[in-house]
Amino acid sequence: MRKNRYISAGLAGMLLAALAISLVEISISGCATKEDVILATTTSTLDTGLLEVLIPVFEKKTGYRVKAVGVGTGQALEMGRRGEADVLLVHAPESEEQVVAEGHATNRKRVMHNDFVICGPQADPAGIRGEKSAAQAFRKIAQSKSLFVSRGDDSGTHKKELEVWEEAGVKPEGHWYQECGSGMGQTLNIASEKGAYVLSDRGTFLSLKKNLALVILVEGDRSLLNIYHVMQVNPEKHPKVNAKGGKAFVEFMVSEEVQKVIGGFGVKEYGQPLFFPDAGK
Amino acid sequence: MDLIWRGLARGVKLLLSGDPEIYEIAFLTLRVSGLATLVSLVLGVPAGLFLAVRKFRFRRALVGAVNTAMGLPPTVVGLWVAIFLWRSGPLGALGLMYTPTAIVIAQVLIATPVVTGFTMASVQQLDPKLPRQILALGASPLQFWWLVIRECRFGLLAAVMAGFGAVISEVGASMAVGGNVRHHTRVLTTAIVLEVNKGNFDVALALSFILMTLAYAVTFALTVVQQRKRRYVT
Structure with missing residues (x-):
């Protein structure tokens, strides 16, 4: 009988612990949204490893945390249209121009091409x-x-x-x-x-x-030709976006320092660059 | 064949080398799926007990719904949770999209029907006279439920294992609401998808071995608990 009591105490303890942990969990992750920048991007920038190199530099420099979500360009643009992302890095110029014309995105800049x-x-x-x-x-x-x-x-x-x-x-x-x-x-x-x-x-x-x-x-x-543009989601149309963070990421991507990193990315491993920096063109 | 050995060797190496990213991903996987399983127990066990014991209108319809939901496709759950958690969605103000909590919520929705279904089945396997006997002996409601739970503990432990197995192995919901964000919401299954896309099959295999080892370790621990108690009964 004593054994059973231990078991029951254990089970009850587990349940309480579960509730406690979930409350803590929710309160921790629930309040840390201000400094997040949601980047909707294409699979190519993630699968090649380029963003794994660039994002830590950006985070260190600005203090923002980037949540890079790798989806197709179509879905990335749609996330921009719905205001679910703060900044977009995509490669479908015609569709992009349309999103900008609709007023959902702004500050569109050419970053690179391959x-x-x-x-x-x-x-x-x-x-x-x-x-x-x-x-x-x-x-x-x-x-x-x-x-x-x-x-x-x-x-x-x-x-x-x-x-x-x-x-x-x-x-x-x-x-x-x-x-x-x-x-x-x-x-x-x-x-x-x-x-x-x-x-x-x-x-x-x-x-x-x-x-x-x-x-x-x-x-x-x-x-x-495959041209990549970066653009921020328009805060005037989508007031919930992190406008400052989005703007900072756009500026970061076209900065001289990052353009240099892009030009050198992959040279060591593949003998040729994977992307050619394009800012200002 | 050499790929399998290379993957296995790489997995052992990754674990031994103490690569912090691997530990981070493995730890997050355990934390998220473990928490989701615990919450689903809190919700699913009482629900299962209730459905098994009480008689009420629409009970059959509800039981049917639970049984169907035991096979909910994680991608569907992910889509629905995402729609609710998006900034434009009804719960958007909470800012939970692309957080570990979002994955926990989705996984709770996946595991709870499994736990409920298993609980229901194991309670219904009891001798139908047992509840009446317990009540006849003058048990309080609390004592009554506790005795019922104790009587079907094997089934309940199976429910834990099934629920945990369902969530630690799912990728669709984690990808949809977690976004596979590095250092934040990347769990083992989404990391495996990414490594496959990158063409790093050996790393993907290594991660899959780690995932299976984790799943086995947890399930084995539960099995030990389940089977040890068996001796007292027979």
Whole structure:
């Protein structure tokens, strides 16, 4: 009987502890929101590791804590539209301009660029290697019905891909065209496993190259330029955003110091930069 | 095959090297999922007892709802909690989005139906005459519930394990309401997704071994408690 009493005391103690901890937990994390900056960004800036280098510098410098949420550019812009983020770092210029025109975002600045590349299996069944025009390469892929894996997630890369299809005058449909609805890294893995063609930003491709059975087949077309802009969510339209923090992050991203870091990022590991600094252009 | 060994070796190395980030992530995972399990016990055990013992209108509909909710997809829970916690949502003023607390809330919603369902099932397995016997012996309401809980403790410990297993392994809700923010809301499952996206399969595997080890350690401890008591009964 005594044993049972111990057990019951123990159980009751556990329950009390649970309640106490949850109260403390909620009060701790509930009040620490003032200095948070929510950054909605694309998967490429996180998957390449660029933000892991930049964010600690920003936090140290300004005292803000950055919550970088990696989503597709489409979702990032939508978070801006709803005022759920304070600052956006994205790469779909046309959609961005629209968000700015609607008044949801402001203070938009060009940060950096890299480019998109069309990757595919070494064997290149559609014969696009060395093709100068991205649209022509896409046309060949469609004509030969070679497997193509699309992000299909309304990300900046997906938007660019749809632009190229439009330019090619092809409506991508059929069993050869597969939308995987995943981030860039996962999409590259899928394309690699299936021996499919895929449009990727150069940065993510380079950082994942070691695991992929894919090579760059088409590059250098002007239409494949991939430009990143940073912008703060407009506090006039969304009074709840951290306007100061958002502004500080925009200024940080285009500062000389950060631009230098961006230009050197990845050179050591991949032999070439993953992004090219662009501020002021 | 070599990838598995490399991942295992890397996992052991990561743990032994004392990489603070790994410990931080593992500790947060335990803290969040452990807390969510405890809260779900506080809510789920009484609910399960009530549903098992009391008879009232719509009881069947409610039991059916609980049984369905035992399989709630974490992504769905994540979406709903996110809608409530967003700045523009009804609870936006609390500023809980992308905090560990947000993950706890979502995981409580995932685990509570599991705990309730298991509790209900284990109470209903008792001899139906038992409650009447306890009452006939003149037990107070408190004593009555306590005896019922004691009688079905094996099932209740199974409920703890199932609830904990459900939340420590989920990724959809943690990603949706936690955002996988480094040093803040990154738990083992979301870290694994990130490492896979980065193409660091060995690190992802290492993290998965750590996750499974943690899950096993906690479940094993509970199993020891459960099975030790068994001897007194048989």
